Amino acid sequence: MTTTPWPLGVDGIAYGGDYNPEQWPLATRVEDVELMREAGVTLVSVGIFSWAQLEPREGEHDFGWLDDVLDRLHAAGIRVALATATASPPPWLSRTHPEILPELADGTVLHPGGRQAYRVSSPTYRAYALRMARTVAERYAAHPALALWHVDNELGCHVPHDFSDDSAAAFRRWLEARYGTVDALNHAWGTAFWSQRYDTFDEVLPPREAPTYPNPTQQLDFARYSSDELLAWYRELRDVLREVTPHVPTTTNLMMSTGTKWMDYFSWAGDLDVVANDHYTRAHDEDAHVELAFSADLSRGVAGGDPWMLMEHSTSAVNWQPRNRSKRPGEMLRHSFGHLARGADAIMFFQWRQSAAGAEKYHSAMLPHAGTDSDVWRSTVALGSALSAVGELRGSRVHADVALVFDYPAWWGTELDSHPSADVTYPDRVLAHYRALWRQGVTVDVVPPSADLTGYRLVVVPTLYVVTDADAANLAAAADRGATVLVTYFSGIVDEHDHVRLGGYPGAFRDLLGVRAEEFWALQDGETVTLDDGSTADVWSEHLHLRPGTEAVRTFVDGDLAGGAAVTRRPVGDAGGAAWYLATRLSPEALDDLTAALVAEAGVRPVVDGLAAGGGAGIGPGVEAVRRVADDGRSWLVVLNHTDADVQVRAGGHELLADRPVAGVLEVPAGGVAVVREAH
Structure with missing residues (x-):
């Protein structure tokens, strides 16, 4: 099986999601732990947006509530992916240091009130955030619940490019490291065109708003620099954590899909102990499961074929699309197993409990507003049971021709x-x-x-x-x-x-x-x-x-x-x-x-053949099959039926979800999922 670093103490397929206890009173937090156990949760991400709670005023810390949360989770056998708490600076920091705020190409300043209101190249912001990350790491280095470091959150999600003076200075340093001389830069950028020749690196700016098209190579290099600068920031945070807790793996949640453009995640992969991804389907796409499959295969590609973590997806509707559709019966299970089929060894959600206030209060969660008497909660419990039944897939890989x-x-x-x-x-x-x-x-x-x-x-x-x-x-x-x-x-x-x-x-x-x-x-x-x-x-x-x-x-x-x-x-x-x-x-x-x-x-063959209409190559539209294989030769066939009709495919072995033998013919019900440990 794979030797990829993995959250400490997490066996089988990890299951859970973002947990934001700072939004809730103590009685609710106590209930949360009991319900997590009922659902089969094994791993939660904690503290992602908690900087303002942990440091309500500069230099004054309040860790009591987080101590209590981690102690309760540990007592329940639930592991923790602990965040650096740096994903959004507290209001006091941007008030005292407005120079940390990012700028658009036209000079517009992005102010606090949402999240990620910082310029990644700001020395001031980095100093404060590194200090916060070190404080958290030193306090919880020996905590028995700590399984993984969750570095920042969705780096570059809202501010992939910053055009501030800090960014301009960092861009120049990046260019000098890349090209060495201004002459080399002038050649690469073709600055003989439109009288753009530079005499020193100090004359170079980011591609801010200009009278007409900015230099295309300047734009391309600024995209490269911006991705590298975000990665450099991840490395700085990671290195602090490694210094304090060298035994704990680190990751950050990437956003690999056809909708996230500006981070070159292939160049990030070598710096992540384990690759983690966030993925959300689009409500308007009737074949959203195909784009999901692409994202999962891309995540596996970035991971170099190793198992990876699905750090976030949704139990039902999200809040940020123009029209947010709830998931249909069985869709949450199929989406989760779609990622698992393609190499994910962790299935996690945003978030555990649906928020009562804030911009994401209508984003679905494992425990919805309706509480435990709801289809979403019953699906949460059922998914936990299903993932427990297929824990033996952990560490197996996917082969493709x-x-x-x-x-x-x-x-x-x-x-x-x-x-x-x-x-x-x-x-x-x-x-x-x-x-x-x-x-x-x-x-x-x-x-x-x-x-x-x-x-x-x-x-x-x-x-x-x-x-x-x-x-x-x-x-x-x-x-x-x-x-x-x-x-x-x-x-x-x-x-x-x-x-x-x-x-x-x-x-x-x-x-x-x-x-x-x-x-x-x-x-x-x-x-x-x-x-x-x-x-x-x-x-x-x-x-x-x-x-x-x-x-x-x-x-x-x-x-x-x-x-x-x-x-x-x-x-x-x-x-x-x-x-x-x-x-x-x-x-x-x-x-x-x-x-x-x-x-x-x-000469590429489909993963499995169907039996409907005489069988033949493939299994028909709306049905997908993926095979995961372990180093010892064991294999598992995962079949997802996205149609409203039962299907039959050729398979033999033991179906894990229903705990039944399969002798040549596997029937997968409409909208259903099957996982077969194959006989050889």
């Missing part, structure tokens, strides 16, 4: 201003290709372009606009080893400095793909083109030239580029590899067809 390449700098670069088409965006295309693979019933690893791609049969590379020479070579090597590699439009266009790779598009991938585009052909709003198989596409096309050995799999039959290639394929190497290029945005149906062809060519 398909890699989906995901890159934060490519996201940032793709969506810079002054580009060929405002309709070319990044996360929607990544998710479109993920959805098509999900519908094929195959398991996907979401990985960076620098990942070791050895062993993958299929590698999908959507819109990798920014790419280094090394990463482009890494992807080409996968095809040389026999993988089928799909690269989509607006990929390989620029290097890491956002300089166009001259000689024709798609730049870094011309040789791999055997194509050269002399010009982009952006389609107008609402404009579509037809391909020779009758399918349609929109947003994008290219004037392609094919080299000998490259075939046009699909061509345009109308529009300005009629007769030109839309989809191409080139055999690669002696091991049966192939490089495909998709030069337009296919309709979902056409993308499904292309993905099915790629999966078949690569």
